[in-house]
Amino acid sequence: MAGSFAAALLGWYDAHGRRGLPWQVPCPYRRWVSEIMLQQTTVRSAIPYFGAFLARFPSVEALAGAPLEDVMRHWAGLGYYARARNLHAAARRIVADYGGQWPRSVAGLAALPGIGRSTAGAIAAFAFGVRAPILDANVRRVLRRYHDEHATGAVLTRRLWAYAEEKLPPDRIEDYTQAVMDLGALVCRKVPACLDCPLKGDCRFTGDAPARVRPAKPARQATLLLARRSDRRVLLVRRPAEGIWGGLWSLPECARPEDARDCLGACGVDLLDHQLLAPVVHHFTHFALHIQPVLAQVRAGPSTPPPGSDMMWHPLDQPAPGVSAPVGRLLNRIKDLP
Template sequence: MRETAAQDLLDWYDTHARTMPWRVPPADRKAGVAPDPYHIWLSEVMLQQTTVAAVTEYFRKFVARWPTVADLAAAEDADVMAAWAGLGYYARARNLLKCARTVASEYGGQFPRTRAGLEKLPGIGPYTSAAISAIAFDQPETVVDGNVERVMARLHDEHTPLPAAKPILTQQAEALTPQHRPGDYAQAVMDLGATICTPRNPACGLCPWRTPCTARQAGTAPELPKKTPKKAKPVRRGIAYVGRRADGAWLLETRPDSGLLGGMLGWPGSDWSEAPAPPPAPPVDTDWHPLEGEVRHTFTHFHLILAIQTAWLPQDAAPSAGGFVPSAEFRPADLPTVMRKVFDLAQTSLR
């Protein structure tokens, strides 16, 4: 089944491959055009927990500003973190810099070709190493993301719920991975899940694997893959302090490198806790004014509700947290999403 199924999928991919700025189209790949490993690595890191639509413009801006891994390695941390703002999961940006600097300093600017070599680099785990090895270097590695899990569950009518089904679905995916054009094949399976074998209303009539798909035959495709119900996310609360001096400078802080939003620019504030009323932690002893409304934001493991307090600060204020950024140098776009939400709500009271 492997050779026939793989060839059917590759034939479909040759016609229907999605266009992406980091991807070498199948016709060009056949003609000998090799993918840029830097582009594949950068896109795969960006795509973790994020969609192609969200990543595309970020990718274009990154490669325009830092065309090579050596360029990225030489970048200032703050510039990279600001360029990443809005993509979320900010530990990825910190590991991005660590990895770029390791490749530049220890590998002569060249990415290792094998999974084992790639996994020695900061921030590269089993999935990312498989994707880079397959797509950039055409190694016969099995790449399994959420799209591939869904395709495999339906192809084999597998009803074991995720995440317990992951080893089963990975084994099934491995059994189909070909030696011929493994990089294109890896992208083809992901494209199939993203465009045909979609979570809702799969277009089974257009699928190149409609004949061998056992879930289609059984009529169970729309309900797969099964998933174990998730626990309800806890709710945490905090206070964000938005302060501004008469000269227009804003009081901001760079968060510690470790922890949530590490290394990102943000507003000083209280701890985030599940307590109903977090203790105040104003960065300057002055009259702070609570705003009506609140900011709500959802992270991977919890929901966050932030109350906002604003104040005009004296010119000689000595904050206990953060420092002043001149108005001309402050760009709200450099803030992570939750901090930008705070700014959007607070700015009108400090104009």
């Protein structure tokens, strides 16, 4: 059955698979950057970011030599910023510890920051032709359904890795790896298009259990302060490295609009006046962030931050530094407000 699985997939891939994507070349650097981008981002959304990233950082040496701030700025808008920090850290390891040469084994790749077993398998298969299984979210869904697997947790994961391993074809590993990814993305989607599937003859899928339907995302609240001076500069603060938007520039945050004065006071800034703006909701994978923006007219106190600190006064008429997508939209929203 393993042979027929791979043969059916490869036949389907020859007719329907995705080709001509900008990272589909046997280059470990391009494969690595694309695999990290695609962990939480669709192919369509990743393509323009990938082009801009490669234009600025055309090699692992260029990435390793760039300031982290620059890398974060080119990642801004993609979300999940730990990915950018890990890319930068891994690039420095590859240059410092491996002389710019990539480890070719799954174990060697998986020892680098931000590269798990599945991503290591994909890079090894695509860049070096290594017969390595992958198990990203799409492939998990295909294999779980194909075997009508109802185990959960670590047992499920162990079984899926075993299925992924046993199905590897003896050759064409690059095409097979792309094929199984594509099938999950294009056919065996959340609502599967079984009639179009090359595996429908052997697939045992009997339907997703109701318990596996994703529950509604929990909500979190945050108040973001757009503290604007009379010279139309807005206060930005750098977020901690860990947590959402880690390491990016952002707006001062407090629990409630009533806390704005204390929050800004802690930054050495006097609140003169403020108004609530229309709320926005930003969706993360596991929760929805309900943001209450507050436009605050302020006067910077004596502790106006020096360059190089974790605070800055950003001129609204200039491009924002590395900020998250919702913060970028909020800065745009107040550009023309009096």
